[in-house]
Amino acid sequence: xxxxxxxxxxxxxxxxxxxxxxxxxxxxxxxxxxxxxxxxxxxxxxxxxxxxxxxxxxxxxxxxxxxxxxxxxxxxxxxxxxxxxxxxxxxxxxxxxxxxxxxxxxxxxxxxxxxxxxxxxxxxxxxxxxxxxxxxxxxxxxxxxxxxxxxxxxxxxxxxxxxxxxxxxxxxxxxxxxxxxxxxxxxxxxxxxxxxxxxxxxxxxxxxxxxxxxxxxxxxxxxxxxxxxxxxxxxxxxxxxxxxxxxxxxxxxxxxxxxxxxxxxxxxxxxxxxxxxxxxxxxxxxxxxxxxxxxxxxxxxxxxxxxxxxxx
Numbered sequence: 001x002x003x004x005x006x007x008x009x010x011x012x013x014x015x016x017x018x019x020x021x022x023x024x025x026x027x028x029x030x031x032x033x034x035x036x037x038x039x040x041x042x043x044x045x046x047x048x049x050x051x052x053x054x055x056x057x058x059x060x061x062x063x064x065x066x067x068x069x070x071x072x073x074x075x076x077x078x079x080x081x082x083x084x085x086x087x088x089x090x091x092x093x094x095x096x097x098x099x100x101x102x103x104x105x106x107x108x109x110x111x112x113x114x115x116x117x118x119x120x121x122x123x124x125x126x127x128x129x130x131x132x133x134x135x136x137x138x139x140x141x142x143x144x145x146x147x148x149x150x151x152x153x154x155x156x157x158x159x160x161x162x163x164x165x166x167x168x169x170x171x172x173x174x175x176x177x178x179x180x181x182x183x184x185x186x187x188x189x190x191x192x193x194x195x196x197x198x199x200x201x202x203x204x205x206x207x208x209x210x211x212x213x214x215x216x217x218x219x220x221x222x223x224x225x226x227x228x229x230x231x232x233x234x235x236x237x238x239x240x241x242x243x244x245x246x247x248x249x250x251x252x253x254x255x256x257x258x259x260x261x262x263x264x265x266x267x268x269x270x271x272x273x274x275x276x277x278x279x280x281x282x283x284x285x286x287x288x289x290x291x292x293x294x295x296x297x298x299x300x301x302x303x304x305x306x307x308x309x310x311x312x
Contacts, residue, residue, distance in 0.1 A: 003142070003167065003168075003169075003170045003193075006110065006111060006142035006170035006171070006194075007170050007171060007193070007194035007211050009046060009050070009084045009110050009111075009142075010050045010084055010086065010110065010111060010142070010144065010170065010171055010194060010196075010211065010212060011047065011048075011050070011194065011211045011212050012044075012047060012048040012049040012050060012212055012213075012225075012229050013044065013048060013049040013050070013212070013213060013215050013218045013225040013228070013229055014049075014050055014052065014173070014196050014212045014213060014214045014215070015039070015044070015049055015050065015051050015052065015215075015216075015218055015219055015225070016052040016055040016056065016057035016058060016214070016216070016219075016265075017032065017035065017036070017051055017052060017053050017055075017057065017058055017075065017219070018035075018057055018058055018059070018219070018265075018266035018267075018269045018270050018273075019032070019053075019054070019058040019059050019060075019062075019063065019071055019266065020032050020035070020270070020273075020279055020280070020281050021281050021282055021283070021284060022281060023281070023282065025282065025284055027067055027070060027071065028279055028281060029070065029071065029074045030279075031278070031279030031280075031281065032053075032071060032074055032075060032078075033074055033075075033077075033078040034278060034279060035219075035273065035278060035279070036051065036075055036078040036079055036083075037078060038222070038276075038278060039051070039083070039218075039219075039222045040079070040082050040083060042222040042223055043222055043223055043225075043226040044083060044218070044222045044225055044226065045082055045083050046081075046082065046083050046084050048225070048226055048229045048230075049083060049218070049222075049225060049229070050083065050084045050085070050086060050110070050212065051075060051079060051083055051084070051085050051086065052085075052086045052087075052088060052113055053071055053072050053075040053076075053085060053086070053087055053088060054068050054071055054072060054087060054088035054090075055088040055090070055113060056088075056090075056265050057216070057265040057266045057269065058071070058088065058266060059264060059265070059266055059283060059284060059287070060088050060090060062264075062283075062284040062285075062287075065096060065099065065100070068088075068100060069100075069103050072085075072087045072100075072103065072104060072107060072109065073103075073107050076107045076108055076109050077107075081108075084110035084111070085109050085110055086109065086110060086111045086112065086113050086144055087100065087101075087103075087104035087109045087111075087112055087113070088100075088112075088113045089101055089104070089112040089113060089114050089134065090113065090114070090115045090118075090146070091117070092117040092118055092119050092120070093117075094117070094129075094130050094133050094134070097114065097130070097133075097134050098133060098134060098137040098138075100112070101134045101137050101138035101141060102137055102138050104138065104141055105138040105140050105141045109141060110141070110142060111141055111142035111143060111144050111170065111171075112134065112138070112141055112142070112143050112144065113144045113146050113173065114130075114131055114134055114143050114144070114145055114146065115145075115146040115147075115148045115151075116130070116148060116151070116153040116155070117130055118148070118151045118152070118153075121151075121152035121153055122153055124155075124159050124162075127153065127155070127159070127163075128159075128162060128163065131143065131145065131163055131166060131169065132166055135166050135167070135168040135169070138168075139168065141168065142168055142169075142170040142171070143166070143168045143169045143170060143171075144170065144171040144172070144173050144194075144196065145160070145163055145169055145171070145172050145173070146172075146173040146198075147160075147172065147173065147174055147175060147176070147198075149175070149176060149177055150177075154176075154177070157181070157184055157185055157188060157189075160172060160185060160189060160193075161188070161189070164189065164192055164193055169193070170193065170194055171193055171194035171195065171196055171211060171212070172185070172189065172193055172194070172195055172196065173196040173198050173214070174186075174195050174196065174197065174198055174199065174205075175197075175198040175199040176199070182199055182201075183208070186204075186205065186208035186209065186210065187208065190208055190209035190210055190211075191209065194210070194211030194212060195208075195209070195210040195211055195212075196210065196211060196212035196213065196214060197210055197212070197213045197214060198214045200244075200248065200249065200252060202214075202215065202228070202232065202240070202244060202248070203232070203237050203240045203241045203244060206232045206235075206240075207237060213228070213229070213232070215228060215248060216248075216251060216252070216255065216268075216269065217247050217248060217251045217307075219269045219272070220269060220272035220273060220275075220276060220307070221247075221307045221308075224243070224247060224307070227243065228240060228243050228244075228247075228248075231243065246305060247305055250301060250305075251301065254268055254294070254297060254298060254301060255268050257294075258290055258294060261288075261290065261291070261294075262286075262287050262288040262290070263286065263287065264283060264286075264287035266283060267283050267287065267289075267290050267294075268290075268294070268298065270282075270283070271290065271294060271295050271298050272298060272302075274295075275295075275298065275299060275302060275309050275310075276309060276310065276311060277309075277310050277311065
C-alpha cells in the first residue's frame with residue numbers, strides 16, 4: 001500500500017455517514033445507498049471528499065460484526081470507486097478488528113479507521129501492536145489512526161511518529177486537548193502523514209499542510225462541502241474561515257446540545273436527511289429520540305443559512 005497514493009485518495013471533506021435504521025431498528029441499507037448517491041450527485045467525489053462508514057456517527061457500538069460488514073459492503077458497492085470509502089474498525093478486540101480489516105480489504109475499501117482500544121486504557125505498546133496486527137492482516141488497505149483522547153489514551157508526538165513506521169498508516173484523524181500539542185503534530189508530521197482535522201480548525205489544519213477536514217454539515221449539504229474544500233485548496237483562508245464561522249460552528253452548537261441530551265452521534269444528520277426528503281429514521285438504544293425542538297432548531301438553521309431542503 002503506497003502511503004502517498006492513499007493520502008491523495010483520502011483528501012478533502014471527511015464525511016462520517018450515519019447508519020440508517022427502519023422503524024423496527026433493522027438496517028436500512030437502501031436508505032444508506034440513497035444517501036451515498038445523493039452526496040455524489042451533488043458534487044462530492046474522490047479528490048474533494050471521502051466517506052467513513054461505521055464510525056461514531058454511524059453508531060458502530062450498536063452494530064453487530066455482521067451488520068458492520070453489511071453496511072460497509074453496501075456503501076463501498078454504491079460508491080463504485082467514485083469516492084473513496086473508509087471502513088471504521090474501532091473495537092477493543094484486536095481479533096475483531098482483524099476480521100473487519102480483512103473484510104474491508106476483500107470488498108475494496110480504500111482504508112480503515114483504527115482507534116486505540118477502549119474501556120481498558122491501553123499502553124503505547126498495546127496500541128502499537130493493535131495497529132500493527134491490523135496492518136499485517138490487511139496489507140492492501142490504508143489506515144487512518146483516529147486519536148480519541150477523551151477515552152483515556154492520549155498519544156504523544158513520539159507515539160504518532162512510531163505508528164508512522166507502519167507502512168499502511170497513511171493518515172491521522174487528529175485532535176488534542178492541548179492546543180500546543182495539536183500544532184506541533186501538524187508541524188512535525190504533515191510532511192509524512194495526511195492530517196485530517198478533527199479539532200474544528202480546518203483552516204489552520206490546511207495552512208499547516210493537512211490533507212482533510214471533518215465537516216459534518218456536508219453530509220446534508222454536499223455543495224457546501226465542495227465550496228469549503230475549494231476555498232481551502234485555493235488557499236483563500238479568510239473566505240474559508242468565514243464559512244467555518246457561518247456554517248460549521250453554529251452547526252456544531254446544535255450537535256453539542258444533542259450529544260448532551262443523549263449519548264451518541266448521527267441523530268442530527270438523520271433529522272437533516274429527513275428535511276431533505278431522504279430516509280433518516282431512528283437511532284438504536286441506548287440513544288434516545290431527540291425532542292421535536294431539535295427538528296425545529298435545525299430547520300431554522302437551514303433556512304437562515306440557505307441550505308436547500310426537500311430536494312430528494
